[in-house]
Amino acid sequence: MRKAGIDNQPVSEVTWIPRDHLRQNAWNPNVQQTPEFELLRRSLIENGWTQPIVVTEDMEIVDGFHRWKLSAEPDIHNLTNGYVPVVIIAGDQNTLMASTVRHNRARGTHAVLRMADIVRDMMDNGYTREEVMTAMGMEGEEVDRLADQSGMTVAGSNGEFGKAWIPDGGRT
Numbered sequence: 001m002r003k004a005g006i007d008n009q010p011v012s013e014v015t016w017i018p019r020d021h022l023r024q025n026a027w028n029p030n031v032q033q034t035p036e037f038e039l040l041r042r043s044l045i046e047n048g049w050t051q052p053i054v055v056t057e058d059m060e061i062v063d064g065f066h067r068w069k070l071s072a073e074p075d076i077h078n079l080t081n082g083y084v085p086v087v088i089i090a091g092d093q094n095t096l097m098a099s100t101v102r103h104n105r106a107r108g109t110h111a112v113l114r115m116a117d118i119v120r121d122m123m124d125n126g127y128t129r130e131e132v133m134t135a136m137g138m139e140g141e142e143v144d145r146l147a148d149q150s151g152m153t154v155a156g157s158n159g160e161f162g163k164a165w166i167p168d169g170g171r172t
Contacts, residue, residue, distance in 0.1 A: 010087040014052045019071045019084045022059050027097050030104045032066050039137035040066055044076050052085035054103065062089060062096055063103035116149035123147060 006012060032040070043050075044067065053064030061068055070076050071084050089099065122132050132143050 014085050016083040019082055022061055024065055025060050028100050035137050041070055049085050052087045055086045062099050116146040119146040
């Protein structure tokens, strides 16, 4: 058990090691779909390494498998000459398995209305639909729906409702 204090936290001990020294664990239930994997690739290329990979003392990955997997690709490998940032944690098998699940589940999900606000803000700040699609790893329909959710009209429309819909003032 680590003592309290900043200097004793795993993140205070980030170490760069060759990616080939790490190995995946046998228990990770996390599966990443292709769009999210591509978004992670883009994030690593554009933003660099912003999070270390969490490993055991014998270099088994607890969290960060997909970042590690991407680090084998030439464009990402070359960013750091094949080194990846790691933090080391200790624990028995059950503690490490629970840690993997906690890391995965703690990331949460995106709330639709907040995502809609972000899409609308990006478009209000000059991004085109296509630029939002690229930056956020979204399909066009998703951008349209989120822009519509935030602004109550389809992105690019004139802001008017169609004549087929007549508001009834809340009456049924």
